[in-house]
Each structure stands twice: as structure tokens, then as C-alpha cells.
Amino acid sequence: MSDHVVIVGASVGGVRTAQELRRLGFEGDVTVVGEESEQPYDKPPLSKQLLLGTQTEEEISLLGDGGWEAINTRAKLGTRAESIDIDSMVVSLSDGDELDYDALVIATGVRPRSLAPGLTDLDSVYTVREMRDSRALAARAALGPVVVVGAGFIGAEVASSLRNLGAEVTMTEALASPFARVFGREVGGLVTDLHRSNGVDLVTQASVNAIEKSGDQTLVRLVDGRVLEAATVVLGIGATPNSEWLENSGLKIGDGVFVDAGCAVLASGFGPHAEGVYAIGDVARQVDPGTNKHYRVEHWTNAVEQAHVVARQIVDPVATPEPLKAPYFWSDQFGTKIQMVGRPHESTSVSLHHFEAGGIERTAALYAYEGRLAAAVTFGWPRAIAACRSAWRTGTPVAEVLTKLRDLADRAKPVSA
Amino acid sequence: MRVASDLAKCQGYGNCVAIDERHFDLDDDGLVVVREEHVTQEERDTADEAIRSCPVAAIWLEDVR
Secondary structure (H helix, E strand, O other), X not given: OOOEEEEEOOOHHHHHHHHHHXXXXXXOEEEEEEOOOOOOEOOHHHHOHHHXXXXXXXXXXXXXXXXXHHOOOEEEEOOOEEEEEOOOOEEEEOOOOEXXXXXXXXXXXXXXXXXXXXXXXXXXXXXXXXHHHHHHHHHHHHHOOEEEEOOOHHHHHHHHHHHHOOOOEEEEOOOOOOOHHHHXXXXXXXXXXXXXXXXXXXXXXXXXXXXXXXXXXXXXXXXXXXXXXXXXXXXXXXXXEOOHHHOOOOEOEOOOEEEOOOOXXXXXXXXXEEEEEEEOHHHEEEEEOOOOEEEEOOOHHHHHHHHHHHHHHHHOOOOOOOOOOOOEEEEEEOOEEEEXXXXXXXXXXXXXXXXEEOOEEEEEEEEEEOOEEEEEEEEOOHHHHHHHHHHHHOOOEHHHHHHHHHHHHHHOOOOXX | OEEEEOOOOOOXXXXXXXXXXXXXXXXXXXXXXXXXXXXXXXOHHHHHHHHHOOOOOOEEEXXXX
């Protein structure tokens, strides 16, 4: 068993790993290194509840009562890990400290992409990554029109929240619809309808050429020559794994850090593993034993599951890793819960189904591969996605899933107001 | 032990149901339903995992008095 576990990253994956280690009875030392100086907090609310003001900063804290002491963990916040030496098992930090580790957990996550270097230096251009971004955007909602560049899930949630705060919102998307890359065009069209019916001016198939200041205004210039004027611009154009600090470390890196089913990091070249090095969360590109492909998943539930897996592996390195559960994500936009299970891009067909359940319109998209459920997306119907998660695990035929959903809709009681 | 829930916190994410269908379900509003309140010693690990999987801490275990 390891004596000193160093966890790099203090978001949900990192903090949960420390908590899980103690829960599983780990008695060695635990150190968490976090780049932000804020105490750890949960990130999904940054584009939703925190921005809307329906949750406070205290309510999204990741540490329970008793803070770090309760999990007997040393925290080095406001500190970056700069490199590791996998042979001598040492991680070097930005404050000059060098920590010996027996197990190292890389949980450094991702950072939002910027369109061009220097762009985010404009005082009116934001990305959403830290609590201060959310705070600043909430304050800017009243300053005038907002342009959201990129209708991925962060962009679409920010558009929804700022619209709710009363801002005039334009959202641009390079593809034919929001979420087109993940959901496909037809299902993405439902997100288009949701935003347009709530007053967002959604401009699709629009690529941004430049963003520049002109007096008080910020101008978003599109490739087709159109110019959008804004008081505030929010970039939601994807994220980049924070793995640069691991380059030349001997680890296998490539749009994330490659890990096996137990979250152990693969070595570059032909070596099997780097001893005692693990990666979890948004930065980890993990193998799916079913398909033997590596996937990087940028969602909360995945980070929590991997934190559990890695803590268990550290405590008991010879244990068989617990299998991954169904990939799952949620998004909240204009009061509609959009939930997804599985991997739509691995399907060969999709069918859209509209139901009335409990007096409310519900929609489910079922994605099939060889007749079985490869993925499902639901709009405003949590009960149905729960059924689909169960069906996904057992490889249920889509026809059976549809029957199940019809049954759920038929039996639904009128929804209380 | 028994399961307790706070419907004001629940957001219908459904992680609890995906892990522990014996104790948790969602209703038509998308809110958690405790199907079975009582958690035996053998069920404890699974119930704990379901509770930890909740993004908004809407469910927990408490002692039966």
C-alpha cells in the first residue's frame, strides 16, 4: 500500500479521490495540489445555478463539514504542478516544492479554448471555468447585449442563464444546430427550437473571424461578413486537456492522458505503465474494455466514478477495476433538463419520439446500433433517461426501450405545478 | 439505517437510480422517490455509492431511532 498519495487537481475528481481514500481506510498521507487559490467548489453550477443566483458559493463547496481536516488531507492551493519524474517518483511544484509520491493522481481537468492568443485579454471577453468568471458574467448581464460564441453545452447553458437574467443574447454556432456534433442534426434541432422560443437569437453555420473592441462595444466579426455588436462576449468553443505539464514525462499523452480500466496511466513508447501514476476526470482518456477504444469524457458523473475506481486501486492495487458505468451527462437550459446516456456517434440510426406524460410534452431520441440502444437523449423527462440508462447497460433492443417509454408515459400521473 | 431525501434539492439527475434501483426511483416530475426506506447491512455499500453519486446531495442515510 502507498504511503503518500499526491493528487494534482482540486476539482470534483481530485477532492473525491481524497474523500474516497479515507472512506476506504487509507492511512497514509494525502496531499492535494490545486492551481486555484479558492477552496474547492463544484463546476457544473458555474454556468447555471451560480450564474442565476439560485445557489451560493458556499452551497457549491466540495468539502464537507470539517474541511480538509475531516479527511486528514494537506492542501496546497494556489500551486501548480510543473513536472513529474516517473523514475524517481517526484512531482515538482510552482512554489519550488518537490513531493515524493507513492501514488500520483492526475486530475488537472481541462481549460476552455480561446479563439486566438490574447483574445481573452479583452476585458469584455469571457470563458467559463472558475468561480470568478461566473461572478463577473452575472454582473455583466445588465450591461447590454451578450454574444455567446459556440453552442456547446457550456455556451447553451450560459445563453439560457443570461437570458433568464434579462440579457439580450445572440449565440453563434459553426454547425447546423447546437449539439450537432454530439446529438446529430435532427436532435440538435430540438435545442435550436428551445433557444429560439426563449428569445435567443441563434445564428447557425456561423464561424467567427475576429473579435475586436470598438469604443464601448465589442464586435464579433463572422466569416460571412456579418458583425455582431456586444457588451459582453462569452466563448464556449470547447476545452483543452491540462496535460502540457506532463509532456516529456514518459507518459502517453494525446488529447488527454491515456489510462487503463483502473485509471493507471500508460507509458509512452512500449512500456506498460508508469508505476503509481493514475489519471481521472476530464483530462483522462480511458480505455473501454468493451470496444478497446480510449474515450475522454468531460462530465461530472464520470469524474466521480473514476475517483472511486482510482482510490480503490491505490488501496488495493491487485483488485480488478470496477467496470465503467454508462456514459451519462445532463444539461439544464430554460428549465428543460436535457439528459444523455451512451455514445450517439457510435449509432447507425436515430429515431425521435414525442410523448405526453402527466400532461406535459416529453421527447426522447433513441440511437440504435444493430437494433440495440447505443444512446438516448431526453428532453424534460428524467424518469425516461433513468430507464434508458438501465436499458443501455443490458444492450436492450430499441423496440423494447420504446415500449417501456410508452408505458411510462401512459402510466404517468398529472404533474404537480 | 434508513434513506432520507430533500425534494427541494433534487434535480432529477437520476444517478441514484442508476446505481441502486432497490432504494431509489424517479417520479413523473423527475424527483427522487424512496422506494424502500430501510437499508440493510448488505445493501449499505450500494446505497452509499448512490448517495455519493448525487450531484446536489439530495439524499443521505440516517440512523433509525
